[in-house]
Amino acid sequence: MSTVSPHSGTPKIELIGVKKAFGPKKVLDGVDLSVAKGESFVIIGGSGTGKSVMLKSILGLLRPDAGTIKVDGEETTHIGGRARDRVMTKFGMLFQGGALFDSLPVWQNVAFGLIQGQGMKRSQARDIAIEKLAAVGLGPDVANLSPAELSGGMQKRVGLARAIATTPEIIFFDEPTTGLDPIMADVINDLIVKCVRDLGATALTITHDMASARKISDRIGMLYQGKLIWQGPTSAIDDSGNAYVEQFIHGRAEGPIQMQVKLG
Template structure:
């Protein structure tokens, strides 16, 4: 019997008096691209960090490839993370390292690959995201925001993960660059056959890269369905969100 690659069951997370996640149930199959939409403060980033093991849930269980990794530490956590790539909203590139060292970071520091070999792999991977070898020698501060996202994408795919998380991949980019990033995400995910979980509130991006879309509202998944059905979901919260209306059951986060 096959099991989902990632499964969250009844995950809850509270900060002080603020309950951010109120029993999230979600799963992602191999090769599937799931996009999670939701407004600011709906708990998307916390859900992603909990799934990655950067935060521990107060309640609930997280399964990765059938194994309970909710409380995993040490080697078990490292083994799981070796199969996961992550593109952070800010890029989160290491300032003190060059672009190629950022891309090859996992190969050098976690897999123990020789720097010369790792550099070759990093340059090859940069080519996949349409960046030339000359960019490899630059520092993150010397390249544009769009290029930083592409470098971060290259870093997340270099070790050919089974699952890639994308945290707001198009935020802060102009529409053309954002579309180019969407194309690259699709190309990389399809090329690797990896599962992808993307959190975003950019509907153009969601429609383009999603097989399925789920909506997170007040710490719970309130709707999930095929991407083509998102504009005819029959859910008033989803309707308001995808059409970007201020009037409706969701109060704007002002």
């Protein structure tokens, strides 16, 4: 991926002391994170550790209880209206389940942000959709199909094409390989690397798939009990010296992370 330093210039995304609770449950408990322009950062962690809540907070779908979130140095925690819309134009998103609209053909799914968000003419948006489908290895024959006619891997590719259609500066990937077999997952990982590089975009991914995390990231951070307990270059993940990270990346039942499992 990129060779950018995480400390060069104004961070593309910055979280400072971000906290979020739902009732008595602390989901984010003082998250600090800095992602440089052009960097691909992956957050790993088990289910229920706050990864999705962190992503939704950056997107503005949830408001933190405390702390600051900045995009390009601009504080975004409390903005709304046109200011929020302006920040949102910088974002692209690949949703976990694809989140395609069943009622729209593939090309309209890909072009949704262009037509609805930018008011682009449908003919021009369709041309861009065909171009973006080609970028993820899908031919123009797919454009008029409905999402229901596609395999899971093809749906994920269409979701990726939609994520890059508006040429975003920042792309979020929510569990991009969930539900895919190992070979298709690797194909998607390769496409993510290619698309992010071709756009020169900044990427933030949440996943529990270590093969994916290793392949698409410059740096990795582990979220556990609402805190980023370790972060560093991808090449250092196997020598983290952190027992929680060691247990997670090797998928061991024994270790400091105790799963709540009822037997019998």
